[in-house]
Amino acid sequence: MMGLDWTAVGNHEMGLTQRLMDGLVAVDGARLIGPAGLQGRFPVVSFVLGDIHPHDMAQILDSFGVAVRAGHHCAQPLMERFDLAGTTRACIAPYNNTSDIDALLAGVEEAVRRFA
Amino acid sequence: MTDALYHDRIVTLAKSRAGAGRLTDPTGSARKDNPLCGDRVTMDVRVDDQGRIAELTHQVRGCALCQASAVALTARAQGQAADSLPQLRAEIDSVLDGSSAGEGDFAAFAPVRPYRSRHDCVTLPFEALKAALGKG
Numbered sequence: 004m005m006g007l008d009w010t011a012v013g014n015h016e017m018g019l020t021q022r023l024m025d026g027l028v029a030v031d032g033a034r035l036i037g038p039a040g041l042q043g044r045f046p047v048v049s050f051v052l053g054d055i056h057p058h059d060m061a062q063i064l065d066s067f068g069v070a071v072r073a074g075h076h077c078a079q080p081l082m083e084r085f086d087l088a089g090t091t092r093a094c095i096a097p098y099n100n101t102s103d104i105d106a107l108l109a110g111v112e113e114a115v116r117r118f119a
Numbered sequence: 120m121t122d123a124l125y126h127d128r129i130v131t132l133a134k135s136r137a138g139a140g141r142l143t144d145p146t147g148s149a150r151k152d153n154p155l156c157g158d159r160v161t162m163d164v165r166v167d168d169q170g171r172i173a174e175l176t177h178q179v180r181g182c183a184l185c186q187a188s189a190v191a192l193t194a195r196a197q198g199q200a201a202d203s204l205p206q207l208r209a210e211i212d213s214v215l216d217g218s219s220a221g222e223g224d225f226a227a228f229a230p231v232r233p234y235r236s237r238h239d240c241v242t243l244p245f246e247a248l249k250a251a252l253g254k255g
Binding site: 056 | 130133134157158159181182183240
């Protein structure tokens with residue numbers, strides 16, 4: 004791990020984060036939680052999509068081979084404050100690639116097709 | 120597997136929101152939360168002089184399984200004796216553990232069986248109704 008070029012790793016992760024954010028904002032009803040851009044953001048993207056519950060979203064994404072976290076993330080008071088049942092949260096790591104992002108976005112489309 | 124879990128009847132039930140709302144004059148009301156997943160169900164019930172569930176409504180902030188379960192339970196419990204809830208609970212438990220097929224829309228929850236972490240999504244409305252009837 005220490006031999007990795009961490010600047011390159013960071014650029015890789017943030018590039019994927021941008022790809023994911025761009026894909027999500029193009030989906031009707033999708034709402035990103037947190038900064039609209041990359042500034043002030045780690046390679047983590049939380050989102051909600053209309054009335055689709057995060058657990059249903061996560062279950063659909065699982066069938067696309069995409070593992071995300073879903074729910075209130077141990078932050079119930081914050082979720083209450085923003086009147087959210089929870090969020091779906093994707094965390095991007097050095098080993099992820101564009102096909103992972105595209106699989107996630109395909110899963111989101113499937114969730115919309117099924118639930119919206 | 121997910122196709123089986125979110126089959127057409129489950130999605131139709133969840134989307135219908137049939138029986139959703141609040142009663143103005145309930146004889147009992149209760150809210151139940153699942154602190155692990157954040158699902159929240161409120162049940163209002165009005166029991167008549169004969170001990171029957173005359174009116175029943177639900178308000179759900181939860182996943183599709185929880186929504187569908189609340190709709191199915193509301194439809195089944197309406198008009199039933201208030202003390203019949205344990206039988207309804209036993210029926211849905213038996214669907215989830217695979218020991219019976221269940222009747223009507225309760226049978227729609229059979230595909231949830233392998234997803235242990237989702238069982239509570241289905242049973243939360245039952246817990247809320249039990250509490251609304253003063254037994255929870």
